[in-house]
Amino acid sequence: MxxxxxxxxxxxxxxxxxxxxxxxxxxxxxxxxxxxxxxxxxxxxxxxxxxxxxxxxxxxxxxxxxxxxxxxxxxxxxxxxxxxxxxxxxxxxxxxxxxxxxxxxxxSDAETDLQSRLTGAVRLNDFALTGERWHAPPIGHYAYYTGATNATTMSRTGADGAITVYRGVPANVSPRWGCAPTSYLTGRVKVTTTGSQEVYGVDVPLAATGWSMSNGLVNVTTSASATLDVQTYSGGAYASKLWNASVAGSASSITSWDGATLLRNDPEMCILRLTKGLSPGRATLDLTLRRGSRIIEGYLQVGTANTLCAYRSTAEAATNNTSYLVATNDDADGNKYAIGSARTFTAHANGGVIKAATTGLDFWIGAVASQATLNSNPTFEVDTAGWTATSATLTRSNAQAKYGTWSGLLTSTAAAAPRGETSQVAVTTGAMYRASGWLFAPAAIPTGAGVNINWFDAAHAYLSTSSNSTVPATGAWLFYDQTFTAPANAAYATLVYSMGGTPGAGVLLYGDDLRLRAATPSGDAATDLRDHYVAAMPEAVYGVRR
Known part of the structure; x- marks a missing residue:
């Protein structure tokens, strides 16, 4: 009121x-x-x-x-x-x-359809990609209609709640949907300026620093030590990742802007333009965020050709998949960053994209967001609660740690298959689950080590094990990451980090950031984010009588 x-x-x-x-x-x-x-x-x-x-x-x-x-x-x-x-x-x-x-x-909403007129255009790209037509109406919409062919759906949970994203929207169709006026703004894209005041139009003052642009899934703002702070909503909070942009190679990133303005400011889509004087000349960076999207789109431009790039401010290893890069390992928040472009680029050593001798660079930045961790206490930062040891002792140790200060130290006895195991959590037969974590072996373990899943039936009786084991390197953290399908009759599961065979007494194995999660849903993998960028369709909303 x-x-x-x-x-x-x-x-x-x-x-x-x-x-x-x-x-x-x-x-x-x-x-x-x-x-x-x-x-x-x-x-x-x-x-x-x-x-x-x-x-x-x-x-x-x-x-x-x-x-x-x-x-x-x-x-x-x-x-x-x-x-x-x-x-x-x-x-x-x-x-x-x-x-x-x-x-x-x-x-009223009872007599009015809202029609989203999508361009249907696919970005010109150098990778023969067709993209994926997708669309996200407000949270709380209903009766989404695309004619004779229905789109498929996925749900993304953000700061405003769960938003439905429609995938495979039929070509040459402008979807219609209903929405109570009181629900229309939930899940919207919004821009705020100094003091967190929302900006309601485009022809209004916008501070060059202190602004943010968010859709509840991605929040983008400035940073004192980098060009952009791109934050991904996962696990009930935003996780920050700093990025640099440069129009003169990696040696000279832009860390402050001279001006900011809005080119578009609608609930379904915002475009923010940043300007930097170069003495002489200037650089502009256009940032686009769409409702329901997990990526921020960027277009960096200068008047005179140079080496343009967008890259992680701190080096983080990535796998180059030609049209995009994705982080090799999870970060401390359980996410993997992803970045790409519609045009041919060179991979940056920090993780990013570079294009030489050009006046413009398009790119997108996002993350393969982690699902909720099903097991408790994945990092042992406070205690070893939620874990039990078999054929071993399990203690909390600060001698080694991948994230934070502590890890779980497993010390084998003379028995077979020394392991640390979580309490049982509920799972669904046929669903995909991801077991991941970091292991550190201070000395050789010839029998191997792994991060596995044990499956149990409704009566909590053991069924089988899905294993991801290898002989770990000595004296270095190794990341284990594998997705498994819950077998028939599976109702519960445990996450296990273990040594194989019978390694003998006194063998040490440290574990950290050990997580059992639902697998990344289709639509949120790095390939999907790339396809959504290639087929990102500008939207205009019209009201039509039913």
Whole structure:
């Protein structure tokens, strides 16, 4: 509720104080005229200015959801006819924005379809990729319709909740869907400026630092030590990864910007342009974020050809898959970064893309986001709770650690198959599960070591083991990562790190970041993110009567 018991009027993304009067007219179009005033106090000065700028940024013909607290019968979708706001400031006393908006009613959500008109274009690329047509309406939408051929679906969980992404959208189809106006903004792309104030239009001031752009799955902002901080939402929080961009090779990355502006600012898609003076000349970086996407798209441009690149600020090994790179190992958050381009590039040693003798570089940055860890205590940072040892002792040790300060030290006895094992967790027969973790052997283990899954039936009786074992290198951390299918009758599973055979007493094996997770779903693998970039389709939303 607004202050002083006033109701709320939500005009698109702009929150306003609900006015007493809503003037309506009939005829060829059903009009709705609203006017009111926002003021400081009780709002902050920044809030009043943002709402003033937001009203004046409304575009005639634009479809927006409108909701009322005290007049919910007027809730629905409207097109903007005209909008204006008068800004008045009495220095050090009050600031007011007296606004007027004229709207034409499209209809309530019960009688209105929202139609997403997708371009259908695929980016020109040097890899003969066709991409994958995909689309993500707001969280809370319903009755998604693509005609005779249905798209497939996947769910991505972000800061706003689970958003449905439609994959394989039929060609030459503009999907239709319904959505309550009160749900339209959930899962949206939004840009905030200094003080976390959301920016409601494009022709408004935007600080060169202190801004962020987010869709609940990806959050991008500036960094004091790198060009961009690209954050991926996984495991209930954002995980940060720093990236550099350069227009003069790796020796001169851009760490600050002279200006920022918005080229597009809609719930389904935002484009932010950053500008840097080069003395002479300038560089621009356009960043695009779409609703439901796990990647940020970038286009770096200069006037004079040079070596352009986008790369990790700290070296992190990656596998080069020609059209994209993906991190070789999980990071401390359980994610693997991915980066690529639609055009031929050279792989950067830190993990990234380079293109020489060019004035433009397109790229995308994302992450293969980790699924929730099913076992407890994967890192032993506090204790060894949740683990039991067989044919060995299990203690917490800070002699070796891959992440943090501690690891789990397994010391074998004379018995066979020394192992540390988690408590049983529920699994589903036929589903895919990922077992991963780091092992460190201070001395040779000729019988090998591994990170495995033990399967159990509904009565908790042992069924079988899915094994990923090898002879580990001595004195170095080795990453084990394998996906397995839960066998018939499997109802429970445990994660196991173990030594093979009977290595004898006193053999040491350290384990860290040991995780049992559901496998990365189709749609979130690095190849999928690449295909989604290649077929990223600009979207325009229109209201049509059902």
């Amino acid at each position: 607004a202050l002083f018991n006033w109701g709320d009027l939500q005009l698109g993304r702009i929150p306003l104080r609900e006015t007493f009067t809503a003037s309506e007219s009939g005829g060829s179009d059903r009009g709705l005229d609203l006017e009111g005033q926002e003021s400081y106090p009780p709002l902050t000065r920044a809030q009043v200015i943002a709402r003033h700028d937001g009203i004046n940024s409304l575009i005639p013909g634009q479809v927006i959801p409108v909701t009322f607290t005290d007049k919910p019968e007027r809730n629905g979708y409207y097109t903007v006819s005209s909008a204006s706001s008068t800004y008045t400031e009495y220095l050090n006393e009050t600031v007011t924005a007296s606004w007027k908006v004229s709207l034409d009613r499209v209809g």
